[in-house]
Amino acid sequence: MLTIRNATLADGSKRDVRIDTDAGRISAIGSSLTESGKSIDATGKLLLPGAIDAHVHFRQPGFSHKETWETGSKSAVAGGVTTVVDQPNTNPPTIDGESFDEKAELAAKSYIDYGINGGVTPDWEPESLFDRPVLALGEVFLADSTGKMGIEEELFREAVERAADDYLVVTVHAEDADLFDEDARSRDGNDTDAWSAYRTAEAEAAAVERACEIGDELGARLHIAHTSTPEGIDAAREIGATCEVTPHHLFLSRDDLDELGTFGRMNPPLRSEKRREKVFARVADGTVDMIATDHAPHTRKEKDANIWDAPSGVPGVETMLPLLLEQARKGNLSYDRVADLTSRNPSKVFGMPRKGRIEEGRMADLVLVDPDETREIRGDNLHSKCGWTPFEGWTGVFPELTMVRGNVVFENGEFGEPVGENVRA
Numbered sequence: 001m002l003t004i005r006n007a008t009l010a011d012g013s014k015r016d017v018r019i020d021t022d023a024g025r026i027s028a029i030g031s032s033l034t035e036s037g038k039s040i041d042a043t044g045k046l047l048l049p050g051a052i053d054a055h056v057h058f059r060q061p062g063f064s065h066k067e068t069w070e071t072g073s074k075s076a077v078a079g080g081v082t083t084v085v086d087q088p089n090t091n092p093p094t095i096d097g098e099s100f101d102e103k104a105e106l107a108a109k110s111y112i113d114y115g116i117n118g119g120v121t122p123d124w125e126p127e128s129l130f131d132r133p134v135l136a137l138g139e140v141f142l143a144d145s146t147g148k149m150g151i152e153e154e155l156f157r158e159a160v161e162r163a164a165d166d167y168l169v170v171t172v173h174a175e176d177a178d179l180f181d182e183d184a185r186s187r188d189g190n191d192t193d194a195w196s197a198y199r200t201a202e203a204e205a206a207a208v209e210r211a212c213e214i215g216d217e218l219g220a221r222l223h224i225a226h227t228s229t230p231e232g233i234d235a236a237r238e239i240g241a242t243c244e245v246t247p248h249h250l251f252l253s254r255d256d257l258d259e260l261g262t263f264g265r266m267n268p269p270l271r272s273e274k275r276r277e278k279v280f281a282r283v284a285d286g287t288v289d290m291i292a293t294d295h296a297p298h299t300r301k302e303k304d305a306n307i308w309d310a311p312s313g314v315p316g317v318e319t320m321l322p323l324l325l326e327q328a329r330k331g332n333l334s335y336d337r338v339a340d341l342t343s344r345n346p347s348k349v350f351g352m353p354r355k356g357r358i359e360e361g362r363m364a365d366l367v368l369v370d371p372d373e374t375r376e377i378r379g380d381n382l383h384s385k386c387g388w389t390p391f392e393g394w395t396g397v398f399p400e401l402t403m404v405r406g407n408v409v410f411e412n413g414e415f416g417e418p419v420g421e422n423v424r425a
């Protein structure tokens with residue numbers, strides 16, 4: 001037994017939270033619970049449900065020079081993330097039973113819990129893939145991104161139908177390459193805004209609409225990955241699909257590209273400041289279901305190329321919750337909204353009913369922070385293998401302690417044991 005005493009919860013209430021460390025669960029919540037076992041005095045501290053990041057690329061197998069399950073999950077837990085969902089564009093891509101098993105073996109080294117998604121290419125094998133403990137289908141790429149897994153509409157339809165048969169959510173990378181601005185391709189390689197000009201906002205909105213129509217027609221549950229425009233968000237929500245926004249689309253815009261250079265290239269790309277503000281408003285008012293990072297590390301050396309040759313993607317799993325807590329500290333978002341966006345909603349959408357909330361009986365996935373203690377974000381101090389961040393110099397509120405099913409996996413800069421488990425296995 002471990003009791004966290006007098007903690008402030010996301011709704012502002014002050015509670016004692018008792019953890020049955022053997023069972024890994026929250027066993028009681030109350031005021032002044034009687035003494036029993038160890039206790040932590042959390043007076044003045046904020047206790048949040050561990051964050052669930054529904055979109056990461058931990059790069060193994062195939063790209064362990066960018067990230068590994070060990071480095072990625074350490075980065076996650078140091079940022080208050082206790083569960084991640086890994087995407088299929090690894091090498092081999094996670095598209096059949098064999099490739100799933102290969103990834104599952106590597107993922108067993110994770111410090112935190114995880115789900116493993118299955119992907120779709122013309123060679124995928126749904127029978128063997130769905131025979132494994134897959135969390136969801138996706139991200140299914142409607143346009144090429146890192147890994148060149150873009151597929152045609154006909155195969156997308158087949159995949160959505162197959163997923164619906166197994167009641168699996170389908171996470172979609174929604175961009176329509178036919179609507180990219182080919183004229184922008186002639187822009188100079190040093191013009192860092194060119195990527196945003198090329199992969200247009202219209203290309204996202206149109207693809208979201210089309211994907212949602214197909215999902216609706218086939219009776220599938222669609223989740224739109226990394227929506228970067230207000231139009232994309234509205235199109236998804238209108239038809240009842242869920243959606244996520246990344247921290248970079250929430251906080252960064254085309255105005256930052258002068259400074260970021262190719263380190264600000266990702267898919268979908270950064271948008272205008274005007275669109276960013278509208279995205280922020282939809283996150284703050286609850287239209288957007290969740291924040292997910294699309295943590296997509298590449299080495300500095302790989303990123304240090306011209307805008308047409310640099311790989312797409314930025315890291316983010318360690319800075320998501322700290323950046324959101326800083327917004328809450330400043331009064332731009334409530335702590336309750338942050339908990340919705342990072343824990344409660346992803347647990348609901350991706351079917352993890354024992355995670356995502358501080359409630360009796362739920363898993364003791366918990367994050368303890370001092371809500372007034374801020375720290376400057378520096379790539380050097382983060383734990384991802386890539387060693388950089390698009391949020392260099394920003395301010396964050398970082399966890400003091402992160403617990404996964406009652407195990408202290410991170411405390412004051414030190415790591416515990418890698419206790420990660422597949423949430424579906």
Ligand SMILES: NC(=O)N[C@@H](CC(=O)O)C(=O)O
Pocket residue numbers: 057089139145146173265266267268294296297312313314
């Ligand atoms: N978002 C990105 O720009 N890159 C992602 C792939 C993806 O999510 O599309 C990656 O794996 O590098």
Ligand SMILES: [Zn+2]
Pocket residue numbers: 139145173225226267268
């Ligand atoms: Zn994507």
Ligand SMILES: [Zn+2]
Pocket residue numbers: 055056057087139294296
């Ligand atoms: Zn992604």
